[in-house]
Amino acid sequence: MNTDAGTEIIRTENVTKRFGELTAVDRVSYRLRENEVAGIIGSNGAGKTTFFNLLTGYYPPDEGTILFKGEDVTHVSPERRVAMGMMRTFQLTSTFDNLRVIDNLVLSYYRAYKKPSLLSLLLTTCKRYRTEEKIAEALGTFELQGVAHRQVKHLSLGEKRRLEIAMAVLAEPRVLLLDEPLAGLGESEIKGVLGVLGKHVGKQTILIVEHKISQVENFLERLTVMHEGKIIADGECEECLRDPEVRRSYWQIDASAEGADQASTYGVHDHE
Numbered sequence: 458m459n460t461d462a463g464t465e466i467i468r469t470e471n472v473t474k475r476f477g478e479l480t481a482v483d484r485v486s487y488r489l490r491e492n493e494v495a496g497i498i499g500s501n502g503a504g505k506t507t508f509f510n511l512l513t514g515y516y517p518p519d520e521g522t523i524l525f526k527g528e529d530v531t532h533v534s535p536e537r538r539v540a541m542g543m544m545r546t547f548q549l550t551s552t553f554d555n556l557r558v559i560d561n562l563v564l565s566y567y568r569a570y571k572k573p574s575l576l577s578l579l580l581t582t583c584k585r586y587r588t589e590e591k592i593a594e595a596l597g598t599f600e601l602q603g604v605a606h607r608q609v610k611h612l613s614l615g616e617k618r619r620l621e622i623a624m625a626v627l628a629e630p631r632v633l634l635l636d637e638p639l640a641g642l643g644e645s646e647i648k649g650v651l652g653v654l655g656k657h658v659g660k661q662t663i664l665i666v667e668h669k670i671s672q673v674e675n676f677l678e679r680l681t682v683m684h685e686g687k688i689i690a691d692g693e694c695e696e697c698l699r700d701p702e703v704r705r706s707y708w709q710i711d712a713s714a715e716g717a718d719q720a721s722t723y724g725v726h727d728h729e
């Protein structure tokens with residue numbers, strides 16, 4: 458990993474979140490740099506989604522601090538974090554299922570740039586903005602031209618996922634956060650979603666939380682592995698996946714066991 462690349466955009470220091478007796482996120486110190494495409498993996502219950510919710514402001518941490526470009530945002534609300542341009546997650550993006558794809562994009566764009574009342578926009582001005590260059594660009598990038606005038610409720614899951622990510626990207630967040638963006642998608646839909654996300658590599662800071670590493674390993678520049686609320690490895694993908702602690706915790710492989718070589722594990726199996 459090139460640790461000097463890019464300005465640091467997100468930093469957490471010893472962030473901790475407890476649910477009763479359980480420490481879901483345990484003193485996590487994490488850094489994300491501008492234009493980095495990073496991933497967090499870990500088995501179910503590792504604390505990935507809780508960490509994600511701390512980053513977005515959905516939960517306040519019990520301990521620790523969260524910084525955005527050096528500014529302390531630990532107790533800033535999710536809405537305010539979005540307004541600061543800090544981040545946008547497709548899970549915070551709700552689609553209007555009775556509207557056309559293109560008008561969902563218009564709403565997202567308009568909300569990000571003009572901030573009018575949504576209702577007045579719905580009633581009067583949607584059509585006017587359909588020709589906006591950024592909308593056309595988003596339709597192209599996310600391969601939604603063919604369904605631009607279809608109601609969202611008639612989309613396939615893969616098309617809907619691409620729309621959700623397109624809406625998040627249209628708001629031009631500094632960081633795009635994706636919690637299991639590939640969940641529930643079939644093989645070809647996964648290719649489609651990664652294909653369109655790939656077009657943003659180098660132009661956008663992307664943090665993907667995924668359960669299954671095989672889906673994203675070729676895509677990521679950097680990997681962080683969580684286990685029982687802690688970061689147990691962080692660095693270049695292959696290096697992380699070879700790490701003895703990761704092999705033990707994530708794959709539950711005894712590193713000394715015969716046949717547990719790299720070829721039989723790395724990139725082949727996912728933790729279920």
Ligand SMILES: Nc1ncnc2c1ncn2[C@@H]1O[C@H](COP(=O)(O)OP(=O)(O)O)[C@@H](O)[C@H]1O
Binds near residue numbers: 476503504507508
């Ligand atoms: N709102 C909550 N209340 C109580 N326990 C929770 C809550 N959210 C998550 N947990 C627990 O915290 C741990 C981490 O969960 P989570 O962050 O969802 O893990 P992951 O996303 O890696 O699967 C799990 O043991 C889970 O049961």
Ligand SMILES: [Mg+2]
Binds near residue numbers: 505506507
């Ligand atoms: Mg999760």
